[in-house]
Amino acid sequence: MSDAEAVAVNILDREFLVACTPEERPGLIAAAAHLDQKMREVRARTRGAGIERVAILTALNITHELLGLQRETDENAKRLAQQMQALHAKLEGAFALSLQ
Numbered sequence: 001m002s003d004a005e006a007v008a009v010n011i012l013d014r015e016f017l018v019a020c021t022p023e024e025r026p027g028l029i030a031a032a033a034h035l036d037q038k039m040r041e042v043r044a045r046t047r048g049a050g051i052e053r054v055a056i057l058t059a060l061n062i063t064h065e066l067l068g069l070q071r072e073t074d075e076n077a078k079r080l081a082q083q084m085q086a087l088h089a090k091l092e093g094a095f096a097l098s099l100q
Helices: 025-045 051-099
Strands: 005-011 014-020
Touching: 005 025, 014 025, 025 051
Parallel strands: none
Antiparallel strands: 005 014
């Protein structure tokens, strides 16, 4: 990361400096804003919970969402591959008929 620069992000009213390249900066800022929002939601639902508990519950929630999206993506990819195979078979059949 030779072009890395420190970027300040705020999460639950705490500032963190994170090194990233200029190209990574928008993604980092968006990720920090998303994390801040999710942590605030968890903190509001779990009044009195310490910051560590809020962070762990938030990480667990985000991970659950990510795994669900990955599973959905895998299922969609399999479905698309099956549809493409079926289409390929139809095209092969149509091509074979046109050669007769």
